[in-house]
Amino acid sequence: MSGNTFGTLFTVTTFGESHGPAIGCVIDGCPPGMELSEADIQPELDRRRPGTSRHVTQRQEPDTVEILSGVYQGKTTGTPIGLLIRNQDQRSKDYGNITETFRPGHADFTYWNKYGIRDPRGGGRSSARLTAPVVGAAAIAKKWLNQQYGTVFHGGMSQLGEIVIPFQAWGHAAGNPFFAPTTDAALIQQLEDYMDALRKDGDSIGAKIDVVASNVPVGLGEPIYDKLDAEIAYAMMGINAVKGVEIGAGFRSVAQRGSEHGDELTPDGFVGNNAGGILGGISTGQDITVSIAIKPTSSIRTPRRSVDKDGNPVMVETFGRHDPCVGIRATPIAEAMLALVLMDHALRHRAQCGDVKPGN
Amino acid sequence: MSGNTFGTLFTVTTFGESHGPAIGCVIDGCPPGMELSEADIQPELDRRRPGTSRHVTQRQEPDTVEILSGVYQGKTTGTPIGLLIRNQDQRSKDYGNITETFRPGHADFTYWNKYGIRDPRGGGRSSARLTAPVVGAAAIAKKWLNQQYGTVFHGGMSQLGEIVIPFQAWGHAAGNPFFAPTTDAALIQQLEDYMDALRKDGDSIGAKIDVVASNVPVGLGEPIYDKLDAEIAYAMMGINAVKGVEIGAGFRSVAQRGSEHGDELTPDGFVGNNAGGILGGISTGQDITVSIAIKPTSSIRTPRRSVDKDGNPVMVETFGRHDPCVGIRATPIAEAMLALVLMDHALRHRAQCGDVKPGN
Amino acid sequence: MSGNTFGTLFTVTTFGESHGPAIGCVIDGCPPGMELSEADIQPELDRRRPGTSRHVTQRQEPDTVEILSGVYQGKTTGTPIGLLIRNQDQRSKDYGNITETFRPGHADFTYWNKYGIRDPRGGGRSSARLTAPVVGAAAIAKKWLNQQYGTVFHGGMSQLGEIVIPFQAWGHAAGNPFFAPTTDAALIQQLEDYMDALRKDGDSIGAKIDVVASNVPVGLGEPIYDKLDAEIAYAMMGINAVKGVEIGAGFRSVAQRGSEHGDELTPDGFVGNNAGGILGGISTGQDITVSIAIKPTSSIRTPRRSVDKDGNPVMVETFGRHDPCVGIRATPIAEAMLALVLMDHALRHRAQCGDVKPGN
């Protein structure tokens, strides 16, 4: 495989480029008999969609999803589910000079060197637009996991640049454009101002996102290599612009003592969750907690040094629509990846061990 | 698959438990015609071996590797390479009460809940001893990568608990028991004292490890899902006790601006390496830089609360041989995982795109 | 995986049902830089298309293919190639009683028992219509193999029911509706009459199809399990209605002596080809020769006994458009499957052993 399939038993094979005719995916392995229609998928796509606030790209894409297969009379049949999203706002501008220049921080240089050819229109396949089909597929996984185990997913931004966002409640993340889990109006205003200043500067900024899965069955994950945390790390690091992944205490573990880190157990369950819900690569039934670091958007208006494909020095400036912080739209994507990993491992567990046990 | 195979084209399938008759692996996909003998593999195993200093487990294991197949007249034949390491120091003590108790921070609870049975002897399959076959397999990968592209691997400890270890040179890592890349004698002494105090306290501590691959070809990695960084994250998070993974600037990216983070290019190459040698999931030819967070050893002498398999409260104390910092022996393991990922992607690149280009 | 992906390195993941909105596939792993447009794919689809003679189903489907991704400025980019074929002639008739009845020889009974639900419209996913995306994908494989190695594919019918069709030349197969490799007009007329009689009887008949690949590189195939012949057998037996597969001498080998079967070598090459171009699971560079047995169409007008989903006895008669011999359209499909297997193994060979050698 050339890597465009995500998952082992619940697989999502995607296709498409940012400015091609369409993007989409084939979802294989979905259990049969679950009620499913576009109405289950579209809301997740809408959460991820561009153009929802002034802080994200203004590309106009309804991202309307069409189910092409795998559903009969409103229920999944167990055969592959094809999802199709037509691209609508592919601006047919002249990409001439971009095609021969490598933008700093972008995949231009590496695609060119790997393939000897690249589709420069909107970043081609390296565009974050390609997260849409995955988010669509994850909507199906989320529904199944919720029906089977009551699993729910939450996420939000915990840091924007230097600004730390103290957690209040996941429910608040839907109430502001940043997916910040807070109702602190002053803080939200601070984030707005920070973004406005960045845009004015023609610069961009990184972010930290947290995601959590609750009501996860005990026993998901394979003990070596395909550990649940290893697969989550793979899924998260594979999201565009992610440079770091933590499970549970993450890098705080470095300075922790064993007497502090190791979560004790009592008859009422685990006392803490430094483990992030995973021990020995297998879910404990506690919340699975993940944090990711997202680098600043590479496309900025500030001119930057680069080379063209012949190695000549050039200056690169980006015009047009771009997010100053790609992290803002990352929350639904990170939730989606976590859902896909759990779905996959739920099926893998059933294969070897039969049905899973409910979590704590 | 139940997850015990690492890799896609250069695959390592391991077997074994800490106190079973033997551990080992089958390596499939090795290119034919490379000179190979146990002498290529044993030195890497010796770097990882227990008992090499007073700061690590005193288990006595020569870890002698035997090549069972795939080599004829000193050269690889292209058929699977079987590696076998007999366990020698399996103490046949009574594991009675451990078998029914879940040690905090260990995989006891999750194995029991997943499988309904577990091998408690020395941690069974969840033991760090199971990294030995992988280190053996990686020795083969390292040799091939070095012959083909001149790729070399380095690694060392950058933090032990609160003690940050400033980097001097990779070569120094072999000169002390901590794999600390420094010749600062006072610092080494500080680390020794720190470990001694921990052991006296019956406690343990976390660590941060850095690994680097140099002379990496341009173009390794698949653009979506099986990105090079995603696979490195999977490989690293799959190492026992790892809770966090960073590529390049990692979590520092959160507070970086795009004008700072995005590595500019000049005719002489990239100006910086915040990317950690990977853009859009594909190697740039720069050094690949990875950091991992390792949690403190879960087995400590300090008594801790837990439950037995029937949910009754118990106190757990660990006696016997254990590392107070599992991070100390993690450097050769992390290098090994990085080597396996690069080897796998070198072959994947050949499949789709033909031979790779040398790095910068 | 739930099995809807064909191949290991050149993968084809299909979706769709006979009467759903669309069928299609995602092709992953195609080498970059090859010229490709719909014009390369459509002719192969047209060979397989229904309605081309009075002896095959009269369903009216233009089977127009659209490339959704993976091609930029007329060349493959190395990213997944999405193919889409809209279904046009999905008759929205009442499938009411068929949905609850298991037609003899069809997948109705097994789908129902496996999934607890099935899409009865035109056979759903078990329809031979689902070979269209594979034939499309194989057109890409054929083009690449031909450009790289000069590989060409031929096929035709060697037996229709009791009528044996002596081979004259592959080129003749395009000159009659049966893909019979002959210009024997009397024989063709005999086949026509035979089919007309069958249709009048409301019955159907089996067929034997031969396919051949020429100019195949030496060295394709893995020695154990993923042998080239094993994968061809898998590919062929996976075609709808196939009940037997032979490589080279096939079942004639049973009564052959070693002194007759084993193909001798001279400095001019192999003297015979009982091996069918494969020894020890690896291609010899000779023609790869395959024969398949195709069962008679299960849908016939003759009433047959069956049961409904509650186990009650019913009689089943099929009306509407159906092929009395599904074998007639099988030739392009069998060629396609052979091409996909060779393509996959060409890439696998490159991964482990570097570029392949030309065949004899």
Place this chain on the structure above:
Amino acid sequence: MSGNTFGTLFTVTTFGESHGPAIGCVIDGCPPGMELSEADIQPELDRRRPGTSRHVTQRQEPDTVEILSGVYQGKTTGTPIGLLIRNQDQRSKDYGNITETFRPGHADFTYWNKYGIRDPRGGGRSSARLTAPVVGAAAIAKKWLNQQYGTVFHGGMSQLGEIVIPFQAWGHAAGNPFFAPTTDAALIQQLEDYMDALRKDGDSIGAKIDVVASNVPVGLGEPIYDKLDAEIAYAMMGINAVKGVEIGAGFRSVAQRGSEHGDELTPDGFVGNNAGGILGGISTGQDITVSIAIKPTSSIRTPRRSVDKDGNPVMVETFGRHDPCVGIRATPIAEAMLALVLMDHALRHRAQCGDVKPGN
């Protein structure tokens, strides 16, 4: 993967060469909690073992299997099961001239051309000896399938050269050296004489083997590509020397009419079994019936023309121990492959659809 792993969820990864230190395998995905010891595996290895009659190779190998992992206190733990069989009768004779000559009908030519190197000792990895680990792994699959569903496997020879062996009962196959399912003493004598004459001639002969699985659950198999029959064809064609595979009516289907071939259903079940227990790639619950064609042994005493690695003409004669009919020992191997396929699909079915239904 380089193909040395069999299966998707119940995987068997083998290693070893005919005359290397050892052969063996790693079995991954075995459900936990099943009682298992060497005593479950050894009898199946003994059925396949050489030297059991004067009609098969006289190599002296006890084929003693050692379980290296995955079992604790007599039960499977869900972790990989390592099996090891030391080679004992590796004659260290001079293979000098064989190493440079390609024996007709053997893999010598193709290994050499693929890898540029080959292990000539006893055929290296292409030896039928490599079926031993698979037979060992299948013993585990057979036990599990039997415990879960009551599945049983039978097999025997139905044709030796021109001699057809009429079926009486599977139980008789154990009563003669040919696995002939008959008690016809005259026929057995005829087979003995036939083999003696062949040996005297220095020649060899093909055979046809039938295998059957009974009490198979309904619903095993994936509808497209990984169909149950496709995977059986892959498994069977992958056995050394197999040139043809049939499911159910097989090549007889070619001349059958639909009214004859399609198995009718009544409230008491299917009326016939032309389908061989599989419809649309999914098991019906009936017996799964498979036939395979095995070519004559390639190693014969009769001198044959060939070339050396430089293309010079040579004559090849084989001395030493060889089976004049490799088909004689093929029955337990074919049963083993069938068991592995069913085991794999039982787990795959559980993953997507939950537990399977009992067969008819």
